[in-house]
Amino acid sequence: MAQFLETVLEIDLNALAHNYNYLTSKLAKGTKKLAVVKAFGYGSESIAVAQELEKLGVGYFAVAYVKEGVTLRDAGIRTPILVIHPQLLNFEELIDRCLEPTIYSARVLNHFIEIAERKNQKDYPVHIKFNTGMNRLGFWEHDTEHVLSKLKSTQAIKARSLFSHLAASEDLNEKDFTLQQIEAFKKIAERMKASLPYEPFMHQNNTSGVLNYPQAQFDMVRMGIGLYGYGNSEKENKNLKPVATLKSVISQIHSIEPGESVGYNRAYKATVYEKTATIPIGHADGISRAYGNEVGWVTIHNQKAPIIGNVCMDMLMVNITGINCQEGDEVIVFGENPTAEQLTDAVGSIPYELLTAISQRVKRVVCRK
Numbered sequence: 001m002a003q004f005l006e007t008v009l010e011i012d013l014n015a016l017a018h019n020y021n022y023l024t025s026k027l028a029k030g031t032k033k034l035a036v037v038k039a040f041g042y043g044s045e046s047i048a049v050a051q052e053l054e055k056l057g058v059g060y061f062a063v064a065y066v067k068e069g070v071t072l073r074d075a076g077i078r079t080p081i082l083v084i085h086p087q088l089l090n091f092e093e094l095i096d097r098c099l100e101p102t103i104y105s106a107r108v109l110n111h112f113i114e115i116a117e118r119k120n121q122k123d124y125p126v127h128i129k130f131n132t133g134m135n136r137l138g139f140w141e142h143d144t145e146h147v148l149s150k151l152k153s154t155q156a157i158k159a160r161s162l163f164s165h166l167a168a169s170e171d172l173n174e175k176d177f178t179l180q181q182i183e184a185f186k187k188i189a190e191r192m193k194a195s196l197p198y199e200p201f202m203h204q205n206n207t208s209g210v211l212n213y214p215q216a217q218f219d220m221v222r223m224g225i226g227l228y229g230y231g232n233s234e235k236e237n238k239n240l241k242p243v244a245t246l247k248s249v250i251s252q253i254h255s256i257e258p259g260e261s262v263g264y265n266r267a268y269k270a271t272v273y274e275k276t277a278t279i280p281i282g283h284a285d286g287i288s289r290a291y292g293n294e295v296g297w298v299t300i301h302n303q304k305a306p307i308i309g310n311v312c313m314d315m316l317m318v319n320i321t322g323i324n325c326q327e328g329d330e331v332i333v334f335g336e337n338p339t340a341e342q343l344t345d346a347v348g349s350i351p352y353e354l355l356t357a358i359s360q361r362v363k364r365v366v367c368r369k
């Protein structure tokens, strides 16, 4: 019986559980686990992923923006949700949906206190972020006294946690810098805790922090990319399983003669008799033009088929000369082989970018392998 396929992104919840358990094995007992599910769960399917992680006992979620947190609440997620980069415009909705903001500057702190007071909140949980070297978001060490006096001046909010973010936890050449960030965070947090009448919890590690800096586990870790199967190193990638597999299908096969070209701008020209296959996925689905012209490839029956010519908006063409395949056969764009890491290495990018680029046009299929 012929099987009819289309382009789908398979989300393997068993791989997710495997990665969660692997990362958990690196943690001291009792360390809280926050799962980062921003950007649709790193391009996968944030609701299914969050539901599975909730079952596995995750203690916190993080999203980047309020809208992403609202999606999780609408789906019935009850676990606390940290919003990494909330916009001031959305603070009321954030409170209405029981989302917890990162407070990273005096402007944000003042505005959030104002809204929380206006909405008659008491001890609304917020997370105070300190900049220890990333220079992206966060209070500086010299802001500590100001933050403390503001926190003490209101009943409306309460610092549930203090946190910071590592800039280069995956790069062991930057070990000295990372150790400095850890020390800086400890010093600030100690100053804060010494002066507050209650004890906020502390967190600094992302995935590579979990893998490389156990001394920075503190009370909680924030795990993103590792949960999705990528560990920012060859060694750790072996211990993890890709959650997302991008699959497609051969729409049409052509036999072309020497001198014929393929695709827009005639970017590929055959010099010998060749076979090409057209695949229903393009740059509008997140496969950048950078993968064209034999930089990227797909796998058909476990064999490598280079992408030839320019990637189109909705399609791309691959060279299948020498591969025994037919129209309707399955194509792996990434997953186990090739991995997102192998493809992104070829274009000087990182798995984070390719995973999150897969557009919402691609159907998500949740499975357990």
Ligand SMILES: *Cc1c(COP(=O)(O)O)cnc(C)c1O
Binding pocket: 036, 084, 165, 205, 206, 207, 208, 222, 223, 224, 225, 226
């Ligand atoms: C995205 C993000 C993380 C997750 O980082 P990974 O490298 O994917 O584990 C953790 N913390 C913050 C503040 C983030 O923005």
